[in-house]
Amino acid sequence: MFELIRANKRRAVILVTVMVILLGVLGYGLGLAFWHRPLAGLAIALVVWSVLALMTWFQGDAMILSASGARRIEKKDHPVLFDVVEEMTIAAGLPKTPEVYILDTEAPNAFATGRSPERAKIAVTAGLLERLNRDELQGVIGHEIGHVANRDVLYMMFATVMLGAIVMLADVGFYTFLFGGGTGGRRTSSSGGGGGQAQAIMMVVTLVLVILAPILAQLLYFALSRRREYLADASSARYTRYPEGLASALQKIASNTIPMPHANRATAGLYIANPLKTSGRGMSDLTSTHPPISARIAVLRAMNADTSYAGYDTAFKQVSGRAVGVVPFGAARDSKPTPARAPSPAGEASSTPASRRRETTNALWSAQGYRFIRCPCGTTLKVPPRFPRNTVTCPNCGRDHVLADAR
Amino acid sequence: MIGLWIVIAIVVLLVLYFIAQYNGLINLRNETKNAWAQIDVQLKRRHDLIPNLIETVKGYMNHERQTLEAVTQARTQAVNVTGGSVAEQAQAENALSKTLRSLFAVSENYPDLKANQNFLALQEELTSTENKISFARQFYNDAVMKLNNKIEMFPSNIVAGMANFKKADSFELEAPAEREAPKVSFSS
Numbered sequence: 001m002f003e004l005i006r007a008n009k010r011r012a013v014i015l016v017t018v019m020v021i022l023l024g025v026l027g028y029g030l031g032l033a034f035w036h037r038p039l040a041g042l043a044i045a046l047v048v049w050s051v052l053a054l055m056t057w058f059q060g061d062a063m064i065l066s067a068s069g070a071r072r073i074e075k076k077d078h079p080v081l082f083d084v085v086e087e088m089t090i091a092a093g094l095p096k097t098p099e100v101y102i103l104d105t106e107a108p109n110a111f112a113t114g115r116s117p118e119r120a121k122i123a124v125t126a127g128l129l130e131r132l133n134r135d136e137l138q139g140v141i142g143h144e145i146g147h148v149a150n151r152d153v154l155y156m157m158f159a160t161v162m163l164g165a166i167v168m169l170a171d172v173g174f175y176t177f178l179f180g181g182g183t184g185g186r187r188t189s190s191s192g193g194g195g196g197q198a199q200a201i202m203m204v205v206t207l208v209l210v211i212l213a214p215i216l217a218q219l220l221y222f223a224l225s226r227r228r229e230y231l232a233d234a235s236s237a238r239y240t241r242y243p244e245g246l247a248s249a250l251q252k253i254a255s256n257t258i259p260m261p262h263a264n265r266a267t268a269g270l271y272i273a274n275p276l277k278t279s280g281r282g283m284s285d286l287t288s289t290h291p292p293i294s295a296r297i298a299v300l301r302a303m304n305a306d307t308s309y310a311g312y313d314t315a316f317k318q319v320s321g322r323a324v325g326v327v328p329f330g331a332a333r334d335s336k337p338t339p340a341r342a343p344s345p346a347g348e349a350s351s352t353p354a355s356r357r358r359e360t361t362n363a364l365w366s367a368q369g370y371r372f373i374r375c376p377c378g379t380t381l382k383v384p385p386r387f388p389r390n391t392v393t394c395p396n397c398g399r400d401h402v403l404a405d406a407r
Numbered sequence: 408m409i410g411l412w413i414v415i416a417i418v419v420l421l422v423l424y425f426i427a428q429y430n431g432l433i434n435l436r437n438e439t440k441n442a443w444a445q446i447d448v449q450l451k452r453r454h455d456l457i458p459n460l461i462e463t464v465k466g467y468m469n470h471e472r473q474t475l476e477a478v479t480q481a482r483t484q485a486v487n488v489t490g491g492s493v494a495e496q497a498q499a500e501n502a503l504s505k506t507l508r509s510l511f512a513v514s515e516n517y518p519d520l521k522a523n524q525n526f527l528a529l530q531e532e533l534t535s536t537e538n539k540i541s542f543a544r545q546f547y548n549d550a551v552m553k554l555n556n557k558i559e560m561f562p563s564n565i566v567a568g569m570a571n572f573k574k575a576d577s578f579e580l581e582a583p584a585e586r587e588a589p590k591v592s593f594s595s
Contacts, residue, residue, distance in 0.1 A: 079528065083535035090445060090544035
């Protein structure tokens with residue numbers, strides 16, 4: 001586990017370094033092209049970056065959660081989900097059970113956020129809870145806990161910020177070229193002399209940089225993101241000892257055609273399945289944050305005999321036909337072969353789509369402040385948060401319930 | 408003179424190596440202890456839940472006296488060996504798991520019971536506790552393996568021997584076949 005974290009850290013440092021250099025060069029070039037003060041451009045680039053980075057560090061998780069419309073839920077709102085999160089926390093040996101959030105959308109998806117394992121937060125959609133049985137839910141939560149345990153969340157957040165800063169600067173640069181070129185032009189003429197040609201070359205180089213930098217940064221980001229998805233799948237298989245659970249969950253997620261609201265390019269890397277693409281998920285391309293779901297399922301199904309990191313690596317090589325696996329060498333070396341467990345007995349996985357739907361709806365309502373009153377006649381009354389009266393009458397048997405007693 | 412410095416350098420390096428190995432062993436031992444504490448918490452939770460379960464189930468399952476008694480007995484046995492050796496506790500807890508599983512299996516024959524909210528909540532709690540025990544066991548056994556490897560392998564075994572580190576017992580199920588469960592389809 002620690003080997004995996006170390007390898008992840010190394011890669012993150014490389015990524016951040018390359019992105020900082022890209023950002024610096026971009027700022028330098030823009031400063032040179034427009035104001036003849038390359039250092040001023042560099043300073044602006046760094047200021048933009050530090051403001052974004054500070055915001056991410058202190059408010060990143062809150063921003064992502066509120067932007068996606070997530071609501072925090074308690075154990076009593078959805079016991080099964082909480083139990084599964086607790087189980088995976090124990091399996092991963094995390095110091096604290098993450099906070100759990102629910103998203104009111106039919107699209108099945110889930111993501112993790114929070115800059116450290118102590119501040120981890122996991123959000124799942126109502127659509128996911130309705131579709132998956134216990135074993136499948138365990139696989140998905142295992143994947144998200146894997147992101148937390150492998151320290152993916154912080155790096156993805158920072159990579160996102162770097163990307164954001166580069167895109168922002170490039171956009172500013174691009175529009176300056178289009179419309180604001182006058183400022184630069186006047187300065188050029190006032191500086192006068194034979195610098196004209198050098199100036200023109202400089203402009204061209206900067207323009208190329210403005211166009212290329214964001215593309216380069218994105219490709220880098222996507223490559224890293226895809227690898228982390230595979231690794232989180234490997235972690236999930238290791239925690240649950242049951243790769244079929246996640247494979248079957250991914251299959252259900254892949255068959256979904258409902259788009260995920262509130263997701264954008266910045267947060268896409270944090271979801272279990274790419275929230276931006278509902279079609280063409282079978283295709284692998286360089287501009288995707290996630291590997292194709294079909295490939296992920298194939299790897300998981302190929303590893304049934306051994307659920308350790310080494311087992312995932314072997315399955316990955318076998319499925320992809322590549323010589324190099326995704327699991328860092330140390331992590332694969334330290335793992336011993338562990339056979340997969342049997343699926344949960346029928347009695348324990350007795351949830352039906354109808355019962356899951358009811359549980360999910362209850363969790364959503366409860367998260368919105370509805371109060372639940374169980375009437376002795378067997379009816380459950382759901383009272384909205386700002387109900388104007390003190391008592392509510394059961395429509396079935398006519399009993400009056402005093403609201404102060406609720407919950 | 409140079410010879411002296413080389414000797415000093417070697418001694419310093421050896422001391423540093425010793426310290427690093429010793430701290431590594433302490434770390435692993437603490438990890439093992441923490442992992443065991445986690446198992447302990449879950450075992451205790453299960454012991455506390457079972458009387459509630461028996462109370463809820465009693466009224467519905469008059470014909471399953473034997474099953475209920477077996478669960479109660481296994482629980483008493485498990486509570487009695489709490490704090491004993493790892494092997495002892497593992498055995499008692501496995502017996503308890505087995506009786507609980509047969510209780511849930513026969514509960515399938517009682518539709519009234521399956522409709523009882525209280526029973527369903529308890530069943531989920533116990534299922535999850537059972538899972539947590541097995542995940543905590545998994546984590547504990549990994550930690551034990553790391554610790555024992557370090558104690559046995561050269562050269563860390565020298566440090567372990569000098570500082571008197573003891574190998575830990577892993578928490579094993581009796582037979583792998585016990586975890587085998589009927590195949591369930593995902594169509595539901």
